[in-house]
Amino acid sequence: MKKEMKISVVIPTYRRPELLMECIHALARQHFDRGDFEVLVVSDGPDAATKKVVSSWKATGLLQLKYLCLQHKGGPAAARNKGWKNAAGKIIAFTDDDCRPDPEWLNRIWQHHRQDEDLVAYTGKVVVPMPEPGEITDHAYNTAHLSEAEFITANCACTKRALELTGGFDERFTMAWREDSDLEFNFLRHGIPIRYLPVARVVHPVRKSSWGSSLWDQRKGIFNALLFRKYPSLYKTRIKQAPPLKYYIMAGSLVAFMICLLLGNLPAAALLLGCWIVTWLYFTGQRLLNTSRQPSHMLEMLYTSAFIPLLSIYWHFYGSIKYRAFFL
Structure with missing residues (x-):
């Protein structure tokens, strides 16, 4: 047997x-x-x-x-x-x-x-x-x-x-x-x-x-929406992940800066760009707080911190639309 x-x-x-x-x-x-x-x-x-x-x-x-x-x-x-x-x-x-x-x-x-x-x-x-x-x-x-x-x-x-x-x-x-x-x-x-x-x-x-891999990782946000669609209560109590407020501040400041620049409102554009820079440096500093200060790593954090908020929000809403699951 x-x-x-x-x-x-x-x-x-x-x-x-x-x-x-x-x-x-x-x-x-x-x-x-x-x-x-x-x-x-x-x-x-x-x-x-x-x-x-x-x-x-x-x-x-x-x-x-x-x-x-x-x-x-x-x-x-x-x-x-x-x-x-x-x-x-x-x-x-x-x-x-x-x-x-x-x-x-x-x-x-x-x-x-x-x-x-x-x-x-x-x-x-x-x-x-x-x-x-x-x-x-x-x-x-x-x-x-x-x-x-x-x-x-x-x-x-x-x-x-x-x-x-x-x-x-x-x-x-x-x-x-x-x-x-x-x-x-x-x-x-x-x-x-x-x-x-x-x-x-x-x-x-x-x-x-690989250098800058955290940018690719943002695409995973699509599947937060799928999980939320299937189990909204469990997602809210156990996962709770969505783009944080600072991401929206950075993305909003950048978009508003470009609009003001196109409209020729240079004072407002300068203020908004300053807001974006301050938030960008704050976000970079958060990521460097407990990590390496090697020049290559610091450069990677500066570079990726500039794009992560936009990519995170993009993939979040892409997933929300794809799976019809809207949450913040």
């Missing part, structure tokens, strides 16, 4: 073979019977390098490893759905390719699972090692907030039955943003308990980011 699989680990990934290699290496060090868990790596689109990494690990025989691939890029939510739907485990554990599960991770999850519970979810502890104080970038500072998240796919698990009941991840979340909160709220709506397991730990190192 075939032995029942206890846990399936699902890892979405795309074109990050070096990070994936380290994640799989951490799973190979689990203090958990290798016959009791499997690892499903799901590539978010065709990726030869990722397939090669999985094949090389499969050849070692150290893990029960499967490689799955989406035909077209659909985002981590779609990749995770493909993973759990092809999983054999009673419990589905999720982590990301840039994470390092603690050797006791799976063991702690299984120890705290009551075998008579078919509908339950778990959220573990995410540890973000930080650089030396003088080397903390804005990106690292924001990444550190992951350790405070109440439910995050870098470290969560649930019964497969819970995913079948709720439908799993909403694939309209095509970026790595809010798809985990959406799953959490879906569990809550169905009355599925979510238990916090601080002993189930995953390390989430701060990975390198």
Whole structure:
């Protein structure tokens, strides 16, 4: 008789073979019977390098490893759905390719699972090692907030039955943003308990980011609107994220400055430009308060702080219109 699989680990990934290699290496060090868990790596689109990494690990025989691939890029939510739907485990554990599960991770999850519970979810502890104080970038500072998240796919698990009941991840979340909160709220709506397991730990190192990447990150604001549309009450009480007042002051000052300049009202234009500069420098100073003062980083903060408010407001209203969810 075939032995029942206890846990399936699902890892979405795309074109990050070096990070994936380290994640799989951490799973190979689990203090958990290798016959009791499997690892499903799901590539978010065709990726030869990722397939090669999985094949090389499969050849070692150290893990029960499967490689799955989406035909077209659909985002981590779609990749995770493909993973759990092809999983054999009673419990589905999720982590990301840039994470390092603690050797006791799976063991702690299984120890705290009551075998008579078919509908339950778990959220573990995410540890973000930080650089030396003088080397903390804005990106690292924001990444550190992951350790405070109440439910995050870098470290969560649930019964497969819970995913079948709720439908799993909403694939309209095509970026790595809010798809985990959406799953959490879906569990809550169905009355599925979510238990916090601080002993189930995953390390989430701060990975390198490209210069000015915070500008691209503003696009994630689209999915705040989608989450608000689906769960307005939970969003208001647990997320509460929208462009802050200073963003509107900066954007409004800049637009009014241009209008006054076109109308030839130079005194008013000068006053409005001064207002924008003061707010811009204040915003930059806030971002530098607990982060690096290296010249390159300071220049990046000055540059990105000038554009973040406009981009944040733009994507916020873009999402609000797209999903018909208007909120401030």
